[in-house]
Amino acid sequence: MIAKVTLTVNGAARTVEAPPLTRLLDALRGPLGLTGAKEGCGEGECGSCAVLLDGVPVNACLVALGQCEGREVVTVEGLGEPRHLAPLQACMAEHGGAQCGICTPGMLIAAESLLRSNAQPSAVEVRRAIAGNLCRCTGYDRIVASVLAAAEALRATRGASVSAGAPVRGAAE
Amino acid sequence: MSVVDLPRYPFARAGSLGELCSLVHERCASGERTVLLAGGTDFMAEVSQSPRRDGPLPLVVDISRLPELGAIEWDGRTLRLGAGATYRELAEHHAVREHAPLIARMTSDIGGPTIQARGTLGGNLATASPAADGVAALAAYEPTVVLASVRGERKVRMADFHTGYKRTSRADDEIITAIEVAPPPPGSPWHWRKVGTRQAQAIAKVALGAVAALDGTRITRLGLGMASVGPTTALLPKTRALLVDGSPRDVDLAQLDAAVAADISPIDDIRSTGAYRLHVAKALVRELVRSLANL
Amino acid sequence: MHTGESLRPSVGTNVVRVDGAQKVTGGARYVDDLPPRPGELHGATVRSRVARAVLRGVRLDPTFDWSDVTVVTAADVPENVVQLIVDDQPVLAAERIHHRYEPVVLLACADRDKLARAVEAVLLDVDELPPVLTIEEALRARDVISGTDNVQKRYLITKGAPDIVRDAAPSDEARATEEAILRELEACEVVVRGEYSTHHQEQLYIEPQGMIAWWDDAGVHATGSIQCPYYVHKAMKRAFHLEPERIHVTQAVTGGGFGGKEEYPSLVALHAALLAKKSGRPVRMIYGRTEDIEATTKRHPAHCTVATGCDRDGTLRALMMRVVMDGGAYVTLTPVVLSRGILHAGGAYRWEHARIEGVAVATNTPPNGAFRGFGAPQTVWAIERHLDAVARELGMDPGVLKRQNLLVTGDTTPTGQAMRGEVGIHECVRRAFESSGYLERRRLGAAVSGRKARGIGCAIFLHGGGFTGSGERLLKGKAAVDLAPGGRLVVRSGSTDIGQGTETVFAQLAADAAKLPLDRVSVATPCTTYVPDSGPTVASRTVMVVGSIVERAAAEVAARVAAVRQPGESFATAGDRLLAREGTVTSLLQYESPAFVKWDDVRYRGDAYPVFAFMCDVAEVEVDLDTFEVTVLRFWQAADVGRAVHPLMCEGQLEGGTLQAIGWALSEELVWKDGAILNPRMTNYIVPTALDAPPFDTMLVEHPYSEGPGGGAKGIGEMPMDGGAAAIAAAVEHATGLAMNHLPLTPERLFAHAGARAVEAR
Numbered sequence A: 001m002i003a004k005v006t007l008t009v010n011g012a013a014r015t016v017e018a019p020p021l022t023r024l025l026d027a028l029r030g031p032l033g034l035t036g037a038k039e040g041c042g043e044g045e046c047g048s049c050a051v052l053l054d055g056v057p058v059n060a061c062l063v064a065l066g067q068c069e070g071r072e073v074v075t076v077e078g079l080g081e082p083r084h085l086a087p088l089q090a091c092m093a094e095h096g097g098a099q100c101g102i103c104t105p106g107m108l109i110a111a112e113s114l115l116r117s118n119a120q121p122s123a124v125e126v127r128r129a130i131a132g133n134l135c136r137c138t139g140y141d142r143i144v145a146s147v148l149a150a151a152e153a154l155r156a157t158r159g160a161s162v163s164a165g166a167p168v169r170g171a172a173e
Numbered sequence B: 001m002s003v004v005d006l007p008r009y010p011f012a013r014a015g016s017l018g019e020l021c022s023l024v025h026e027r028c029a030s031g032e033r034t035v036l037l038a039g040g041t042d043f044m045a046e047v048s049q050s051p052r053r054d055g056p057l058p059l060v061v062d063i064s065r066l067p068e069l070g071a072i073e074w075d076g077r078t079l080r081l082g083a084g085a086t087y088r089e090l091a092e093h094h095a096v097r098e099h100a101p102l103i104a105r106m107t108s109d110i111g112g113p114t115i116q117a118r119g120t121l122g123g124n125l126a127t128a129s130p131a132a133d134g135v136a137a138l139a140a141y142e143p144t145v146v147l148a149s150v151r152g153e154r155k156v157r158m159a160d161f162h163t164g165y166k167r168t169s170r171a172d173d174e175i176i177t178a179i180e181v182a183p184p185p186p187g188s189p190w191h192w193r194k195v196g197t198r199q200a201q202a203i204a205k206v207a208l209g210a211v212a213a214l215d216g217t218r219i220t221r222l223g224l225g226m227a228s229v230g231p232t233t234a235l236l237p238k239t240r241a242l243l244v245d246g247s248p249r250d251v252d253l254a255q256l257d258a259a260v261a262a263d264i265s266p267i268d269d270i271r272s273t274g275a276y277r278l279h280v281a282k283a284l285v286r287e288l289v290r291s292l293a294n295l
Numbered sequence C: 001m002h003t004g005e006s007l008r009p010s011v012g013t014n015v016v017r018v019d020g021a022q023k024v025t026g027g028a029r030y031v032d033d034l035p036p037r038p039g040e041l042h043g044a045t046v047r048s049r050v051a052r053a054v055l056r057g058v059r060l061d062p063t064f065d066w067s068d069v070t071v072v073t074a075a076d077v078p079e080n081v082v083q084l085i086v087d088d089q090p091v092l093a094a095e096r097i098h099h100r101y102e103p104v105v106l107l108a109c110a111d112r113d114k115l116a117r118a119v120e121a122v123l124l125d126v127d128e129l130p131p132v133l134t135i136e137e138a139l140r141a142r143d144v145i146s147g148t149d150n151v152q153k154r155y156l157i158t159k160g161a162p163d164i165v166r167d168a169a170p171s172d173e174a175r176a177t178e179e180a181i182l183r184e185l186e187a188c189e190v191v192v193r194g195e196y197s198t199h200h201q202e203q204l205y206i207e208p209q210g211m212i213a214w215w216d217d218a219g220v221h222a223t224g225s226i227q228c229p230y231y232v233h234k235a236m237k238r239a240f241h242l243e244p245e246r247i248h249v250t251q252a253v254t255g256g257g258f259g260g261k262e263e264y265p266s267l268v269a270l271h272a273a274l275l276a277k278k279s280g281r282p283v284r285m286i287y288g289r290t291e292d293i294e295a296t297t298k299r300h301p302a303h304c305t306v307a308t309g310c311d312r313d314g315t316l317r318a319l320m321m322r323v324v325m326d327g328g329a330y331v332t333l334t335p336v337v338l339s340r341g342i343l344h345a346g347g348a349y350r351w352e353h354a355r356i357e358g359v360a361v362a363t364n365t366p367p368n369g370a371f372r373g374f375g376a377p378q379t380v381w382a383i384e385r386h387l388d389a390v391a392r393e394l395g396m397d398p399g400v401l402k403r404q405n406l407l408v409t410g411d412t413t414p415t416g417q418a419m420r421g422e423v424g425i426h427e428c429v430r431r432a433f434e435s436s437g438y439l440e441r442r443r444l445g446a447a448v449s450g451r452k453a454r455g456i457g458c459a460i461f462l463h464g465g466g467f468t469g470s471g472e473r474l475l476k477g478k479a480a481v482d483l484a485p486g487g488r489l490v491v492r493s494g495s496t497d498i499g500q501g502t503e504t505v506f507a508q509l510a511a512d513a514a515k516l517p518l519d520r521v522s523v524a525t526p527c528t529t530y531v532p533d534s535g536p537t538v539a540s541r542t543v544m545v546v547g548s549i550v551e552r553a554a555a556e557v558a559a560r561v562a563a564v565r566q567p568g569e570s571f572a573t574a575g576d577r578l579l580a581r582e583g584t585v586t587s588l589l590q591y592e593s594p595a596f597v598k599w600d601d602v603r604y605r606g607d608a609y610p611v612f613a614f615m616c617d618v619a620e621v622e623v624d625l626d627t628f629e630v631t632v633l634r635f636w637q638a639a640d641v642g643r644a645v646h647p648l649m650c651e652g653q654l655e656g657g658t659l660q661a662i663g664w665a666l667s668e669e670l671v672w673k674d675g676a677i678l679n680p681r682m683t684n685y686i687v688p689t690a691l692d693a694p695p696f697d698t699m700l701v702e703h704p705y706s707e708g709p710g711g712g713a714k715g716i717g718e719m720p721m722d723g724g725a726a727a728i729a730a731a732v733e734h735a736t737g738l739a740m741n742h743l744p745l746t747p748e749r750l751f752a753h754a755g756a757r758a759v760e761a762r
């Protein structure tokens, strides 16, 4: 069975023709050509496949493509590009949040989701937000530091125009 | 490795609850199987990790956006939790936080944020794992499960819903639409403790949910639910009988331990041991009694 | 001096890692992110389902349509050996099955669903034999599965009295040395004996093993997730009987290794290449998580028997230790792991007399292999826990006892290696103790509040950098630096970046050596066709050993440019002129082991390592007295790293390594039954999440190593794995009085150990 599913991916309308129970992860990595999200376990444990689905962080290995008709997906590629890093991405690279980098796309999605609803998170809040993302390299401290630094950078750049708690977009300028 | 099975599943999306009931009923009548897909956190993980299957596969029907399943409502007496509401939605809902704070608290112990964003109570109830945190927490409220089918609505006490290891009294053509909770007044004591394999992304080795009402120091109402200590969520009837109508300060701890031991049947598995679970179960109940005594 | 543009050095600063932007945008291409090659097939492995058997034959279900499935068996392998230390491991099992996940048949097909069905349609005819599954069973040798006595390797280290008798009685050295050490122990005022054991550990890199292989006119190509491209190269050369220049092994961006991608990828590459050869198509072989946990290497379980003698004031005198490791079904790297284990068995302490014996045995379990620490975590666990026991016996604080026996300059290790230069351990201990308030908090005792108890504990240890003994001399690691147009340098080495930051650090070292800005240096992708064999990316040797070659090579190239540079001319202009004249300007250098390193490989005597790094861990834990859950509240660690080329990445290595030690100590445990792993999934092999990890206080102590690059860097990649478990066990003991000698400290094991005490405890 093949279904035609239309969804928005990183801001652009895309149509995929694939079996409807194809995992969103496979649709992204295959026909949609976005290999940022990774498969570490295929069972919802590692979070390296995390993407935003209608603004909410989900494991793309547990979402069926057929469930995504008309929905909006944001992957790590949608946060910013190498020449125009979002503050969150830049902080992750600068503060030691990425070592081997395989968990990084999922970490960034989890952190992005946090920073959209909480402009001034505490270290514990950051840990809770990334609790579904396993990292075997860093010991997590540097990831927490990276996200806290990004929150600060975002507050500084958005400054007075955005009140605390308002949604913060981490997209490239 | 049988993610390879996924592309072979037939798939449909339900537009309304009525449509869904008819579809499921018709398939049942003709002996065909159907699986409902809500958050997919049980189903997709299960299929991906199971051995490959030959032969016809059930029809998967997406119910994740059925409006009839998503609502959370408070009518002044009853809190109606839509079976399709996600843990994240439950945690954020003011009525849940006010009237069923135990449920709101429990959600933060489910998997991690991405699981909370997708997983639903309907899925948790239907999967009927003895380790289900949602079921253990709900059990403390002694709720009613609301089921819909072409025959109309049926309500069943959750205590009667789970009938055995991963078994329920849901008929094959019934859909869980909501869970109804009649909570004690706001401010009533509640207790939640999950002892899992780690601090997040953890399956319960033992978890205890409790909701109480007190008259002075006398316990007038007590609902209990304990995960991972038997084939289904344990409701601890003997423990409850020992405590209700008494004061938490006068409890004989040896009797309490004995009641807990009589109420549960924990086993050894890859996550823990029966002996440890029994010990922790007793300790968690003692902890509950201490916290009630200290109110 | 070389005359590049003058600028601030980048060594010692936290430059943004060179692969950072790619990794934070999803642009980094790991093996399974590489686009399919035309005609590519998926590969799969059919594995034995029994732990030990005679393989009678392989049958293909005749009712299955095999027309578009490529089938490879042992008969298709030109030489059925995985090249490593001993030639005992076949590429595919031919006659005997030695473990439950042994590869037997390979399949490839374009359709993944059909491939999965084909795996089920392969039938193995086997006669099962009783398996040997534990160290005890192997030592009993009722069933012999390896050699004549199941022993894969033995070592003996002697110092003091045992060493003297050893030279006198070489034919009877085992007995004579044992008698000698027992005499020394008997002469001591206080003798303490104990047994300590450690369990398997899975690397659990988040990216599973994976490889893509294909053949063309140039020979065979393999691109994948690898730590050591030249290991794969050598394995291909042997199994396929190929000329070296016909083998092209390339590292894709690698999602963690920790040792798990040291030797195992050779097997994955051989398998993919066999399928590619037979099918005539490219083959992609990506392991699922379960297959990865089941079949690939793990940390060697170990059992250590220890006896020590000391004075009543705590002065240590004599050490006797026997270390037995479970090597698994094939020898693979076990001799080297065992070697490093026994070389670290004396810890960071002074012993007058020592006898350390190492034995590795074979079992019918998947071969154990490289994992960060490489044998040292097992023996550091033993010696640290043992000294905790000695302190208990003496009524002393273990931290004080350990501190008073630390090696100082001129002291010798059990192999007789003298400590050269400043021994950084003292400063590590001072800083870790001071910042954590260790001594004060030990004095105050456990802090009990309600049903929770807090305690604090320490571990002190060292770790040798580089290959053991004469290893580096035999290895002859090489690296090259090329001059490129525009005054740029290109570093070529076989050392891989698997997350630890090799690319960035090499660029820093080369830039500083040539006095160029960092962005003028690039590091070539490790591909065996273009990069020299630098030796494997292991043994904490990449920065310390290979980095020093890179530094020298860059300086040499810069000097050649400087020699032709005219006044006022830029480095780039001079470089381009030199390039135009010479065609290529390259410095290819080989590592020179420091002259002072003297090693006797037969007697295991001398300088085991050119230098040691040092570390002191202090862990604070809270134990729930009802549930025995252990929470690590905070973790202080001070490490003498010689010189931190990139302090932030250095701290990241220390923290990541320590968290692996914490996981090993508290939650990671493989559950075995009949040689099978019952929990081969991320949902039940429990590694720490962000909520399980403590905040770290990481302190870098810098006592430069005279021969280290960047002004004295030592190897530190593995060290943090060594001591974390012991520090936690000491803290748990401080909090609860439960003295645990066997890992892991899961709540279930603490509960079982507490026994009746647990119940009466309230």
Ligand SMILES: Cc1cc2nc3c(=O)[nH]c(=O)nc-3n(C[C@H](O)[C@H](O)[C@H](O)COP(=O)(O)OP(=O)(O)OC[C@H]3O[C@@H](n4cnc5c(N)ncnc54)[C@H](O)[C@@H]3O)c2cc1C
Binding pocket: A043, A044, A045, B035, B036, B037, B038, B039, B040, B041, B042, B043, B044, B045, B069, B083, B084, B109, B110, B111, B112, B115, B118, B119, B120, B121, B122, B123, B124, B125, B126, B127, B131, B132, B133, B134, B174, B175, B176, B177, B201, B202, B203, B204
């Ligand atoms: C990584 C991970 C961590 C987890 N952690 C926890 C945890 O901490 N605690 C815990 O309790 N669980 C946990 N789970 C299990 C799972 O998330 C929960 O059980 C969740 O509530 C399932 O809901 P779902 O909507 O995702 O179910 P689905 O997967 O969509 O459905 C599961 C089953 O329920 C049936 N079903 C769903 N909705 C209905 C309905 N309305 N009527 C009838 N049948 C229905 C489906 O047909 C299916 O058979 C975890 C799972 C994962 C993958």
Ligand code: FES
Binding pocket: A038, A039, A040, A041, A042, A043, A044, A045, A046, A047, A048, A049, A050, A059, A060, A061, A062
């Ligand atoms: S791959 Fe989806 S959570 Fe691991």
Ligand code: FES
Binding pocket: A097, A098, A099, A100, A101, A102, A103, A104, A134, A135, A136, A137, A138, C206, C255, C256, C499
């Ligand atoms: S950086 Fe390697 S897993 Fe997180």
